[in-house]
Amino acid sequence: MNNFEEGEVILIDKPLDWTSFDVVNKIKFALKKKYGNIKIGHAGTLDPKASGLLIICTGKKTKTIEAIQNADKVYTGTFYIGATTECYDTEKEPNQTFDISAITTEKLLSNASTFIGEQEQFPPAHSAVKINGKRAYELARAGKELTLKSKKITIIDFQLSNIQLPLVDFHVACTKGTYIRSLANDFGKRLNNGAYLYALRRTKIGNYNVADALSIEQFMEKIK
Numbered sequence: 001m002n003n004f005e006e007g008e009v010i011l012i013d014k015p016l017d018w019t020s021f022d023v024v025n026k027i028k029f030a031l032k033k034k035y036g037n038i039k040i041g042h043a044g045t046l047d048p049k050a051s052g053l054l055i056i057c058t059g060k061k062t063k064t065i066e067a068i069q070n071a072d073k074v075y076t077g078t079f080y081i082g083a084t085t086e087c088y089d090t091e092k093e094p095n096q097t098f099d100i101s102a103i104t105t106e107k108l109l110s111n112a113s114t115f116i117g118e119q120e121q122f123p124p125a126h127s128a129v130k131i132n133g134k135r136a137y138e139l140a141r142a143g144k145e146l147t148l149k150s151k152k153i154t155i156i157d158f159q160l161s162n163i164q165l166p167l168v169d170f171h172v173a174c175t176k177g178t179y180i181r182s183l184a185n186d187f188g189k190r191l192n193n194g195a196y197l198y199a200l201r202r203t204k205i206g207n208y209n210v211a212d213a214l215s216i217e218q219f220m221e222k223i224k
Contacts, residue, residue: 002223004031004038007059009068011213014054020045023054023216030220031058043068044205047181049089050077052202053210071206072156074173077199079184081108082166084194088124088181098194105163111190112158112170115183120150124181153178167198 002008014023020042028040043055043065052075057065082100085092157173172180181197188195203210214222 007061010056013213050200074204080198
């Protein structure tokens with residue numbers, strides 16, 4: 001991995017609380033110091049509260065970004081059952097709580113099975129979706145009323161494990177454009193209850209695997 005000017009595909013294991021933009025900037029600055037200005041971009045945003053596989057492309061490999069973004073994704077993580085948050089994850093405190101005493105393992109597993117297949121999904125209000133040229137999260141934070149459009153997505157596989165209420169671990173494979181935060185919120189609604197995304201890790205994009213990714217520190221060490 002040293003032909004950054006010509007083009008490289010870099011697999012990074014994004015840490016928690018970093019934005020995808022933070023990672024791109026860090027790598028761009030490091031490469032600029034050694035190689036000068038290099039074209040760089042990432043193939044699919046990860047929320048700050050998510051960790052895992054982030055693919056960075058440089059040089060001519062930036063032309064492959066769209067193809068990588070179009071690939072199916074795999075995530076693991078944890079739902080919190082019995083509460084909701086405005087942003088559908090842990091960036092904000094719960095705004096509503098629910099009684100979960102009647103929720104059983106059978107109900108959870110049955111509920112998960114209803115999500116398999118093609119469906120319409122609405123993005124979270126606190127997302128990077130553009131509405132009239134503005135990011136949805138910017139409008140939401142400004143208290144503006146949003147009209148979000150649904151999008152066709154497919155849940156290929158959805159498994160639950162380690163059910164220790166209120167926490168439930170999951171594994172999901174899905175098509176591009178799927179919001180796991182929206183999946184968490186919809187999961188709670190279909191239970192006639194509430195849920196939000198407690199933890200999230202992206203493990204695969206197409207044939208790329210987080211097991212082959214470098215931490216930011218490892219990458220910096222590698223290019224010295």
